[in-house]
Amino acid sequence: MADELYGHVAGILYGMTHTQMSDEPQRIAGLVVPAPEGFSKRQRIELALENLTQEDLGRVALKFAAARGDIPLDEAARKVLEADDPPLTQITRRDIARVLGDDFAGERSTVEVVEGLFPLSSPFEGFFGSSGKSLRDQITRHMDHNPGDWSVEHLFGEIGAFDCSRARFGALLEQAVHPLSRSGDEQAKTVAALNKALSRDGYELAQDGEISGHPLFIFRSLVRGVDGRPKNLIFASRGPKPEIGFTDAINNDIVILSGEDSCLVYHRPIGASGLLWSELVAWWSETTPGADAAKLGARLQESIASDAERKLFATYFKTYRSALGEALPALLPQVYLHYDPAIVKTLRNRLPLPRQRMDFLILLPNRQRIVIEVDGRHHFSENDLPSLRVYADMVSADRELRLAGYEVYRFGANELVGSGAEARVTDFFDKLFRLHRIRQ
Known part of the structure; x- marks a missing residue:
């Protein structure tokens, strides 16, 4: 995974001119690239990246991904940074999908929630091959226009949620229980059911503030911490x-x-x-x-x-x-x-x-x-x-x-x-x- 990420970052740098390489990597990602005198573009890149630890490379890639709106690069970087953390297993992710049944986004459009976290523009490959429509079109049809056609478990399989980084999966759950999606008793019951599954792997959805009187939740490690938020x-x-x-x-x-x-x-x-x-x-x-x-x-x-x-x-x-x-x-x-x-x-x-x-x-x-x-x-x-x-x-x-x-x-x-x-x-x-x- 780290080698793949190295290739991603090196490819971004190689697409720059010598002049751009002298400024943009440091401005965007804090990465210093040696001056061009006496070095080819490839040599400059190798020198810039050779002493980076795996975590350094991940952080650099995250910043490039944010600047470029590059979801695949962001995902690759997060997987590298999460390599030593406790996993969120496919078993737990499947159980979470089953908790949600066939209603992922509640009162919101499923596409609205998912498309900011997963790339949906590629052609959809169904059982009978490509239909010519995008994954976005298929989610709109089977989850928004015809609720119940697809279960959340099926949705997770199509978008890659069973294998994505823990941070991305957590962000997906935060949106599923956002007050715009669910509120009141439904939100509380959904959070409780999801936390029962998440706790087995050491994670939870924890309240972190509110909006218009409705709780907001964040995905985090299940840590002891201190109850309450400091003030004054x-x-x-x-x-x-x-x-x-x-x-x-x-x-x-x-x-x-x-x-x-x-x-x-x-x-x-x-x-x-x-x-x-x-x-x-x-x-x-x-x-x-x-x-x-x-x-x-x-x-x-x-x-x-x-x-x-x-x-x-x-x-x-x-x-x-x-x-x-x-x-x-x-x-x-x-x-x-x-x-x-x-x-x-x-x-x-x-x-x-x-x-x-x-x-x-x-x-x-x-x-x-x-x-x-x-x-x-x-x-x-x-x-x-x-x-x-x-x-x-x-x-x-x-x-x-x-x-x-x-x-x-x-x-x-x-x-x-x-x-x-x-x-x-x-x-x-x-x-x-x-x-x-x-x-x-």
């Missing part, structure tokens, strides 16, 4: 701890009573894709006149109290900002945890929280929330003396976070000073990103 992220305090109150305790709507000037408040919706650095920069630029990414970085660093924390923060951006680009997750310092709806039950019961602030928070896709703590002496001592009580409070808080679905990682402050600090930080984030499939 209050972070980067460079002064006293903000004091809060509730404007609506039922919906967990808050107001900052004091200390608002010393902290930042990100109040935009955060979906299943987490929070990216680029999104944080866009918010900062829109809410702070004359601001940019550099000024946001400087503002965040003002809230960081120790050299060890500053080292972790600086190394993160130095190492991953270019490597991940637009996919770089935001690393938020000094986040006030008790404004997170995931622990709203604790808030409503008015129980004291053992930890009100975390050193760093990362919001990753699939509602994975990563807490990073940098432990100095105050984490284990009281009045400069070792304290079992302080230590017990800390591990108790960790337990509560993990039970709520968070991942908690701790560094000793001594780990983040000296010549080996950067290597230690990058080793941690490399492993974390591999674990959560954040592609570099």
Whole structure:
């Protein structure tokens, strides 16, 4: 599959002129092609592609596919990128087709839903050979004009849904349960039945927002994650701890009573894709006149109290900002945890929280929330003396976070000073990103 994808990408490059090859691959896909001096077109292509990993090649191909509207190339790239992920088997796909019966799109046209995901213009090859009509024409006839002629299982076979990439199949299911297709009890029952089949392979349709009061669903891995979506992220305090109150305790709507000037408040919706650095920069630029990414970085660093924390923060951006680009997750310092709806039950019961602030928070896709703590002496001592009580409070808080679905990682402050600090930080984030499939 990777060799086939290499041929696809090489063919796209070979169709360019030398001048185009010097600019378009980098502009479209971030692929640098060596200058033409002394090289043939074929040599330039080989040099550009020779050091790409399989994942690098897949990401480049995805970007070319998006720019060209090339569904087959997009599909080939996704299959390469999904090679190491748990499969969504043909058995499960067949069971899903049978759940849907002979009604795939509900209140929408089947062609309308399918044609953006699968190529339908090729001549249809039926039992008696080609009819001269396209697959699009056949789907219109047998599913839209004459419901019941084709089952969804038959449709899946004709469009290639039993063998397509998992991402494409997931997108197909998202459309099948979209509120424009199904709503109310029918939508809820369909999602429940589909999830029963999907769960056997470790996947699900999970609600991620709503439109006009109707739930929207996304296809994703069945992960533990954290229930609820974060809102009112209050972070980067460079002064006293903000004091809060509730404007609506039922919906967990808050107001900052004091200390608002010393902290930042990100109040935009955060979906299943987490929070990216680029999104944080866009918010900062829109809410702070004359601001940019550099000024946001400087503002965040003002809230960081120790050299060890500053080292972790600086190394993160130095190492991953270019490597991940637009996919770089935001690393938020000094986040006030008790404004997170995931622990709203604790808030409503008015129980004291053992930890009100975390050193760093990362919001990753699939509602994975990563807490990073940098432990100095105050984490284990009281009045400069070792304290079992302080230590017990800390591990108790960790337990509560993990039970709520968070991942908690701790560094000793001594780990983040000296010549080996950067290597230690990058080793941690490399492993974390591999674990959560954040592609570099």
